[in-house]
Amino acid sequence: MPIYEYRCRKCGEVFEKIQKVSEAGESLRCPHCGEEKPERILSGFFSKGSESTSTCGPSGGSSRFS
Numbered sequence: 001m002p003i004y005e006y007r008c009r010k011c012g013e014v015f016e017k018i019q020k021v022s023e024a025g026e027s028l029r030c031p032h033c034g035e036e037k038p039e040r041i042l043s044g045f046f047s048k049g050s051e052s053t054s055t056c057g058p059s060g061g062s063s064r065f066s
Contacts, residue, residue, distance in 0.1 A: 006030075006038035014041070 002021060007014050008030035015031055015038075029036055 005041050007041050008033060008035050008038050010035040 001018050003016050003018050005014060005016050006028060011030060011033045013030055013032035017028060028038055030038055
């Protein structure tokens, strides 16, 4: 099962959830504040296309650490 990243629309907390592809995030709640329907975001490890593209290091990865 894939791991999806979500961001709470209310408090901004980013968290991960392991779930089936067919499951929707509609029933999720933020583990920090309890807000419903968090926004699914792309993980910093997502890369489509080039096999040599690295998302590690100072120029890649998640923008939440910037």
